Each structure stands twice: as structure tokens, then as C-alpha cells.
Amino acid sequence: MSDALVQARGLRKSFGDFEAVRGIDVDVARGETFGFLGPNGAGKSSTMRMIACVSPRTAGSLQVLGMDPGTDGPRIRARVGVVPQLDNLDLELTVRQNLEVYGRYFGLPRAHVRERAVELMEFAQLTDRADTPVEPLSGGMRRRLTIARSLVNSPELLLLDEPTTGLDPQARHLLWERLYRLKRDGVTQIITTHYMDEAEQLCDRLVVMDAGLIVAEGSPAELIERHSTREVLELRFEPEARPEPAVVGAALGEHDGRVEELPDRLLVYTADGERAQELVYRAGLRPLSAMVRRSSLEDVFLRLTGRTLVD
Known part of the structure; x- marks a missing residue:
């Protein structure tokens, strides 16, 4: 340069x-x-x-x-x-x-x-x-x-x-x-x-x-495009009724999506959050809440560096 x-x-x-x-x-x-x-x-x-x-x-x-x-x-x-x-x-x-x-x-x-x-x-x-x-x-x-x-x-x-x-x-x-x-x-x-x-x-x-x-x-936009998806679907379930990530992944079928499990919710990384949400409901899964948001730099950061706490 x-x-x-x-x-x-x-x-x-x-x-x-x-x-x-x-x-x-x-x-x-x-x-x-x-x-x-x-x-x-x-x-x-x-x-x-x-x-x-x-x-x-x-x-x-x-x-x-x-x-x-x-x-x-x-x-x-x-x-x-x-x-x-x-x-x-x-x-x-x-x-x-x-x-x-x-x-x-x-x-x-x-x-x-x-x-x-x-x-x-x-x-x-x-x-x-x-x-x-x-x-x-x-x-x-x-x-x-x-x-x-x-x-x-x-x-x-x-x-x-x-x-x-x-x-x-x-x-x-x-x-x-x-x-x-x-x-x-x-x-x-x-x-x-x-x-x-x-x-x-x-x-x-x-x-x-x-x-x-x-x-x-x-750039932030380049990193998001390269290492994440356009949208993220956040699903919150009752703790005793939360499905395994594989179950949610099966509900998505051919729909592109990577499912990540957090202590309080499941994250579905996808190009179309609303379509992914529709497929989840069609499979009979009933989350307490579902929110579609755009993918962020934080998603990139956590995917690249992990979610383990570092002191």
C-alpha cells in the first residue's frame, strides 16, 4: 500500500x-x-x-x-x-x-x-x-x-x-x-x-x-458477507421444550441455514429469515419468540474467535 x-x-x-x-x-x-x-x-x-x-x-x-x-x-x-x-x-x-x-x-x-x-x-x-x-x-x-x-x-x-x-x-x-x-x-x-x-x-x-x-x-460489510449470512433468526424456547439444533436443521430441509445453540436461544444463520421462520413453524416447533435480524459483525467475531470466555 x-x-x-x-x-x-x-x-x-x-x-x-x-x-x-x-x-x-x-x-x-x-x-x-x-x-x-x-x-x-x-x-x-x-x-x-x-x-x-x-x-x-x-x-x-x-x-x-x-x-x-x-x-x-x-x-x-x-x-x-x-x-x-x-x-x-x-x-x-x-x-x-x-x-x-x-x-x-x-x-x-x-x-x-x-x-x-x-x-x-x-x-x-x-x-x-x-x-x-x-x-x-x-x-x-x-x-x-x-x-x-x-x-x-x-x-x-x-x-x-x-x-x-x-x-x-x-x-x-x-x-x-x-x-x-x-x-x-x-x-x-x-x-x-x-x-x-x-x-x-x-x-x-x-x-x-x-x-x-x-x-x-x-471492511465490516465484506467480513459479514464472507463469514456470515445475510440474516439471522433468533428462536427462544422454554428451557424444557427447546429442541436440539439438529431438529431445527431438519425442519429447514434444503433451505440454507446453520443452527447454533446458545444458553438462552437458538440462532439460525440464513439468507431469508422469514422463510426459515415459516419452515420452523411448519415443522410444529413453537418458540416463545422469534426475531429476524440482519447479520452483524458480532456474528462474524464469535464465529471466528469462538464463544468461550477468555480472561
């Missing part, structure tokens, strides 16, 4: 005998929003830390902004913004002071930092809280301030690790709108998230990682 802002080939990261990232190839184009999805321990955070130049790679090649993090780490960090998973704001300082003090770390002139702080408080909708200490702010306000602070140096590349974890829906959607604005302004973004709807909303392309490897890559 000739316009790649980030390019990795055979990238590996080991911690002693444990290999967290096992030889991945990644290209992130200038101006796009790129996502890393995967269960806990998949290698997402290790990859992000290597891109952010805070963790050296074990093997392979990595170029960020056309430079090698191994030799040009300070120059890269000066042009990158990082939003960590956990806010690391200075709680005793005000909103304005958090921005101004952080800007000075980059050696920016005081007058420029003051002007930039005013712009970023407006961007984050925190102007009316400029002189309020961080400690009493809500989680959504703190998150917006953390993102604003990461933009003090006007970065070309913004790394966001779980940017909306723990926020209510209103705060999440406000943050999404802020990230859309950054994308329109040409800021390249790399995001890790556990929210599949967030990945579908924000990412132009993404990779799904599992056990340190990339198991799928593409």
Missing part, C-alpha cells in the same frame, strides 16, 4: 516464552479508520503499543509515518496521539490546565498551547468546564478530555484503545461524532474496541485477531 501510514510485515512480540503477536502483516492507509478486534489476549494491545513506539518489536518489520520505531521513536511520538484504555488525567488540575501542561511536553510555545487548549475544549464540548478540576467530571467528560488532550500536538495518527468502554449510550454517540469530525479533518485513526456496533460505525477496514494471529481482514 503506497500511502500506508503504518506498515507491518511479519510483526512479532514475545514476553519470555509467550508470543503475544505471532507474525502479522498490517497496512493502514492515510486518512482511514482502521480497527483491531479480538478477544482478551488476542494481541491487540501489544500491537498498538508497538505502533505507539512504547514497546519494541521482537521480530519483523514495522514502519510508522515512514519511519522505524526502533530508531525514530521520539520523532514518531511527536506526530502521534494516544488515547489509552484508562484515563490518565491529572485529577487535581483543571480541564484547561490538563491541556496546557500536556502541550508543553511536546515543546510547543506557551501562546500556541493556550490557543490550542481553547480550540480543543470547544471540540470536546468542555468550554463551560474550563476551570473545573477533573476529579468531579463525569466519565463521558473525562473521556472527551482524554481525546482532546491526545490532539494537543495536532497528530497525523491517532491511536484509541477501547475509547468508549464504560460510557452510557449518549456519551458513546457523542464521542463517535467527535471521531467522525477528526476523520473528516484527515486524521488517521487506529481503534481497538469490544463493541461490534462501534467497529461497524467507525471502521473503514479492520482485522480480527485471535491468539496473536490475524484470522480475517476487510
Whole structure:
């Protein structure tokens, strides 16, 4: 990819005998929003830390902004913004002071930092809280301030690790709108998230990682088309009356459908949910509820990485 802002080939990261990232190839184009999805321990955070130049790679090649993090780490960090998973704001300082003090770390002139702080408080909708200490702010306000602070140096590349974890829906959607604005302004973004709807909303392309490897890559729509079906029929039965997946599969007959059993329901992956529902009822099966929905990125994620809980 000739316009790649980030390019990795055979990238590996080991911690002693444990290999967290096992030889991945990644290209992130200038101006796009790129996502890393995967269960806990998949290698997402290790990859992000290597891109952010805070963790050296074990093997392979990595170029960020056309430079090698191994030799040009300070120059890269000066042009990158990082939003960590956990806010690391200075709680005793005000909103304005958090921005101004952080800007000075980059050696920016005081007058420029003051002007930039005013712009970023407006961007984050925190102007009316400029002189309020961080400690009493809500989680959504703190998150917006953390993102604003990461933009003090006007970065070309913004790394966001779980940017909306723990926020209510209103705060999440406000943050999404802020990230859309950054994308329109040409800021390249790399995001890790556990929210599949967030990945579908924000990412132009993404990779799904599992056990340190990339198991799928593409746009959200491409991944859904490639690894799932157009629709999903969700069937809920009384626990003692729930049929085996094979029984539902037999009811579908020649109709295309893959049946998956969950603790509380059966999922039928199919091209035509209403037709599948009709066949289920014709076979005499009577679920408590039946719902047809479009297939989502979450269906892809769970099919590729499994439903086993990873701690």
C-alpha cells in the first residue's frame, strides 16, 4: 500500500516464552479508520503499543509515518496521539490546565498551547468546564478530555484503545461524532474496541485477531458477507421444550441455514429469515419468540474467535 501510514510485515512480540503477536502483516492507509478486534489476549494491545513506539518489536518489520520505531521513536511520538484504555488525567488540575501542561511536553510555545487548549475544549464540548478540576467530571467528560488532550500536538495518527468502554449510550454517540469530525479533518485513526456496533460505525477496514494471529481482514460489510449470512433468526424456547439444533436443521430441509445453540436461544444463520421462520413453524416447533435480524459483525467475531470466555 503506497500511502500506508503504518506498515507491518511479519510483526512479532514475545514476553519470555509467550508470543503475544505471532507474525502479522498490517497496512493502514492515510486518512482511514482502521480497527483491531479480538478477544482478551488476542494481541491487540501489544500491537498498538508497538505502533505507539512504547514497546519494541521482537521480530519483523514495522514502519510508522515512514519511519522505524526502533530508531525514530521520539520523532514518531511527536506526530502521534494516544488515547489509552484508562484515563490518565491529572485529577487535581483543571480541564484547561490538563491541556496546557500536556502541550508543553511536546515543546510547543506557551501562546500556541493556550490557543490550542481553547480550540480543543470547544471540540470536546468542555468550554463551560474550563476551570473545573477533573476529579468531579463525569466519565463521558473525562473521556472527551482524554481525546482532546491526545490532539494537543495536532497528530497525523491517532491511536484509541477501547475509547468508549464504560460510557452510557449518549456519551458513546457523542464521542463517535467527535471521531467522525477528526476523520473528516484527515486524521488517521487506529481503534481497538469490544463493541461490534462501534467497529461497524467507525471502521473503514479492520482485522480480527485471535491468539496473536490475524484470522480475517476487510471492511465490516465484506467480513459479514464472507463469514456470515445475510440474516439471522433468533428462536427462544422454554428451557424444557427447546429442541436440539439438529431438529431445527431438519425442519429447514434444503433451505440454507446453520443452527447454533446458545444458553438462552437458538440462532439460525440464513439468507431469508422469514422463510426459515415459516419452515420452523411448519415443522410444529413453537418458540416463545422469534426475531429476524440482519447479520452483524458480532456474528462474524464469535464465529471466528469462538464463544468461550477468555480472561
